[in-house]
Amino acid sequence: MTTWSNAVLPSGEVLPYGIQMVQADLVTSINENARKVCIIDSGYSAQHVDLRDDTDDSITQNVFNAGSGTWNQDSCGHGSHVAGTVMAIAGNGTGVIGAIPGVKLHVVKVFGNDDLAGGSCAWTYSSTLINALNNCEANGANITSMSLGGAFKSRTEEVAFNNAYNRGMLHVAAAGNDGSTRTSYPAGYASVMSVAAVDATETHASFSQSNKDVEISAPGVAVLSTVPWLDANTLTSGATTVAGTHVEFSGRGTVNGTLVDGGVCDSVVSAWAGKVVLCQRGVVSFNAKVQNVQSGGGAAAVIYNNSTNDPTCADFAGTLGDGNSSSIPAIGVSCQDGADALAHQTEASTLVSQMSVPDSGYEAWDGTSMATPHVSGVAALVWSCYPTKTNQQIRSALDATALDEGTPGRDNAYGYGIVQARAAVDSLGTSSYCTTLLGSKY
């Protein structure tokens, strides 16, 4: 078992651990644009600096879906995160790198509703999914990437996926995040590759569903990729600036004030007026802490972690809770950053909590949704090396060369194992378009 981590390259770009784990950086293809991946999701952030823009003719789209809006508006960010894992730009000196940066893309938006009332980033319907599949095929896509699913099996849907598969498309879908043995569809159809999630230690993620339909695994925990906003939360004290996480439902803004130690902030202290108050996590709720700081006239609250409440001691995503809010900003920081800030109490500080939309940001997300595009991207990369091979041949190669984990052979948690790009290419013989490497190409 290997423990993987995101690698910062000399260029400043980050090579996410998942791209390394699936060996996408160990295959060089001069034929990446020979395959087209269709992402059926919440849209695509064409303005993102790390995603190719909509003037590039290698990106096609279903421009507008009456139920979900315009293809390049992605208020959820989910589709853009998925797209980044497939094809975030390489060599631009910023952000992350995808599995196959040069691949062609088709975008069908089925989640989210940016312009229409009553929409949801969470749901779509089976009938919409079938229409999306048809649109992918009509626009020349070779692979569908579906970080989605539902609990109801549909014969109509199954036939649609089977037919498209028999005409040469490869389907990839999320196994689901229920942590149960329930089958999710379309992942559960025989013509669809069901993708489970593993973490950076190649261990099956606890939320990832395990069942007889799971075919293959890929990284799906703390996957760093592109999001169409920039959520900046920092505390600067002395010469040091540390990053934190916005406390949900608290205010936003930039605040200057003297740092003060508020203990656990379980009572109101008038001496906090105009100051940035450091609160240790624990004893009372986040909401109580922030309300106490606000009532004491504090300008902002910084809640720092403690090992009793969270052994990781990392920064954390807290919330004021349903129905609560504050006018002052509040952020969560790690134990270490809290200790460092305490060393600067009585000094001037600046707290920034700003959400900029649209913008070009990066976040680490969990889910079988994040595992799915690793498989879609690797499938496209391997297929680009052998464009005359069939979808079934590519699928078989991916399954046969997956890194076996868990019970030897195929099992319900990992399927055949973790998808491996280099091993798959090596198994298919000489390619006119690709070379495989022992070390990263980046």
Place this chain on the structure above:
Amino acid sequence: MRQAVRSGRRAVLAAVLVMLATSDRSQRIYGLGQADPGHSIEAEVKGTLKPGYQISATGLTWDVDISEDGTLRQAAEQLAGKQVIVRGKYAERNDGPRVRRILTARALEPAAETERREYVDVTVRGTLRVGVVAIGGETTGATITAGPVTWELELDGRQRELAVRLNGSTALVSGPIRPVGGVEVRNRTILTVRRIQ
């Protein structure tokens, strides 16, 4: 996605009883969000009555609309901080990034200590849909929509068969609702169906 950390809430017992009809106020709040007059949500909430006419139960907070009813308001002031049962009509609207839940009270009474310390029981008349697909597969696969409110339905085997037959039509479902925090879909509300017709 990132996981939230939420605080728990406790409830206490109270001892007064007040019940009043408030149909006029129901209509007023109805206009805030529920677009289809054929759809409705009736709710019974057992939870802690908080200052500012809010009730918290099962991790959800509701604004209790009693503003134009002096008797209900007086009762609410007496029961503040205690465990109560509120019955009325439910609506919700977006208030910036938050969803504001509004319960137009028809009855407010102190709650007896029972096994169910907190609950939200609802009866929804709305459009039932099956074949629902969600990000990360995080859905029960069935929903009921009344105006701007869509909740997922947890169905047993026989209920699923009926739901498939009712797909796309108006249905009446009842049961308790609960919030669920998913891996990718952060806030879900699931209605465990006791009755469907």
